[in-house]
Amino acid sequence: MADKRIAKNVIRKVFLEDLGLKLLALVITLALWLGVTGLSTPTTKRLTVPLNLSISSDAQVMNVPQQEVDIEISGDKRKIEQINRSELVASLDLTDLAPGDRVVSLSPDTVYVALPQGIKLVEVAPSRIAVNLEAVEEKEIEVKAETIGQPAAGFEVYDTAVLPQKIRVRGPASVVRILEYVQTDKIDLTGKTAEFTAKQIPVSAPNPKAAVLNTFVDVVFRIGEKRIERSFTIPVAGEIGKTATFTLFAPKTLLQKLQAADLKAEMILNDRGELAPQVILPAELQDIAEIRKLTVK
Numbered sequence: 299m300a301d302k303r304i305a306k307n308v309i310r311k312v313f314l315e316d317l318g319l320k321l322l323a324l325v326i327t328l329a330l331w332l333g334v335t336g337l338s339t340p341t342t343k344r345l346t347v348p349l350n351l352s353i354s355s356d357a358q359v360m361n362v363p364q365q366e367v368d369i370e371i372s373g374d375k376r377k378i379e380q381i382n383r384s385e386l387v388a389s390l391d392l393t394d395l396a397p398g399d400r401v402v403s404l405s406p407d408t409v410y411v412a413l414p415q416g417i418k419l420v421e422v423a424p425s426r427i428a429v430n431l432e433a434v435e436e437k438e439i440e441v442k443a444e445t446i447g448q449p450a451a452g453f454e455v456y457d458t459a460v461l462p463q464k465i466r467v468r469g470p471a472s473v474v475r476i477l478e479y480v481q482t483d484k485i486d487l488t489g490k491t492a493e494f495t496a497k498q499i500p501v502s503a504p505n506p507k508a509a510v511l512n513t514f515v516d517v518v519f520r521i522g523e524k525r526i527e528r529s530f531t532i533p534v535a536g537e538i539g540k541t542a543t544f545t546l547f548a549p550k551t552l553l554q555k556l557q558a559a560d561l562k563a564e565m566i567l568n569d570r571g572e573l574a575p576q577v578i579l580p581a582e583l584q585d586i587a588e589i590r591k592l593t594v595k
Contacts, residue, residue, distance in 0.1 A: 341375040342420065344368055347386040347411070353431065354393045358470045358507065361430040367404060373417035386411060388422065397431045432470040436511070439467055440479045441501060443517045447488030455487065456520040456586060465501060465515070469508035477503060480510055485517060493520050522586060523549040528556070534575065534594060535564045542575050542594050548587035556580070565594075 349367045353359060367388050371378065389410045392402065402408070404422040411419050441460045449455060460482070467474060482499045496517045501510050527545050534540040542563035546553060560580050568574040575594045579587055 340372060341378060342370055342372040343378050344370050345383050345386065347383070347388050349427075350387050350389045351429070352389060352391045352393055353395070356434050357395075357397055357431045358434050359429060360432050360470060360472075360507075361428065363429050364424065364427045367409070368423040369409075369411060369419060370421040370423075371411075371413060371417055372420050373414075377414045377417055381414065381417070386413075392429065392431070395429070395431055397433045400429045400431065401426050402429050432472060434468060435471045435474045436466055436468045437474045437477065438464045439477055440464055441515055442479045442481045443499075444481045444484045445487050446484040447486050449487055449490045449521050452524055453491050453521055454524045456522055456525075458520075459518040461516045461518065462512070465510060465512035467503055467508045467510055469503075469505070473505050473507045477505065477508055480504070480508075482515060482517060485519075487519065487521075490519070490521050492522070493518070495519075523551055525586075525588075526550045526553055527590070528553050530558055530561060532558050532561050532563050535562060537565060537594075540594055542577060542592065544577055544592040545590040546579075546583075546587055547590055548583055552583060553587075556583070563594075 346366050346368050349364050351359060351363065369386075369388060371381075388404075390402065390404065390408060391410075395402070404425055404427060406419040406422065409419070409422050413419065441463060443458050443460055445455075465480065467477060467480060469477075480501050480503045482501055485496045485499060496519070498514045499517055501513055501515055503510055525547050527547050529543070529545045531541050531543045534542050544563075546556070548556075562578040564576055564578070565573045566576045575592055577589050577592065579589075
């Protein structure tokens with residue numbers, strides 16, 4: 299009997315004394331357990347993230363492939379909720395892909411996304427994308443100077459020299475092979491009356507897929523008084539009875555002052571060893587005058 303009484307007392311103390319406190323402790327414990335186990339319960343989530351293609355330096359993407367992909371990730375719910383989705387990027391390595399039209403598989407095995415430890419990439423959609431890769435080539439090409447405006451009244455551009463005359467461009471083979479020139483930014487000629495050099499002018503290609511390797515050039519403009527034409531007939535030195543008839547294209551003021559006596563015509567051996575007429579101009583005209591329609595009779 300004594301043993302039974304002791305047992306009852308023990309049971310009463312364990313289960314009935316301070317019952318309220320014990321129930322409260324049980325509720326708190328249960329809540330904590332549910333909270334912890336609930337947060338660590340595996341979960342999945344779908345996100346839309348940018349797709350970044352890594353390609354070889356010797357190739358270029360010609361089409362406009364998928365810009366974004368949908369990914370499904372799984373793992374600890376708490377870690378997933380802490381992910382900043384704006385920092386997620388799906389990366390696809392195409393550095394070993396040969397040029398041509400290709401269909402590339404997108405899967406957790408081929409796509410890399412930087413995720414917290416314990417979070418896995420489960421799925422990528424779409425599962426395939428079309429990519430057109432083309433081999434890259436380099437080519438040396440002419441530079442054309444683009445201008446805007448006109449020199450002052452009564453003046454004109456005699457000639458233009460770009461330094462360097464040619465530069466290298468790099469881009470897809472189909473683009474580079476048909477590219478005939480690259481051009482400078484527009485250079486303003488408004489009101490100019492004399493020679494000047496435009497320095498460090500940016501250069502660009504008509505097709506944006508072609509990259510200009512030398513991005514700046516200098517451009518020299520020779521500008522002077524407008525030129526006119528005037529015809530002359532003068533005797534050929536050392537050739538009795540022969541005359542040279544020709545037209546001079548030169549600055550108006552100088553040409554109007556020029557006399558036939560200031561000019562000389564003679565016969566010389568050309569590069570083929572044949573006799574050919576030559577007109578000798580005064581020094582002030584030698585670099586700016588053009589001889590046209592030269593005949594000897």
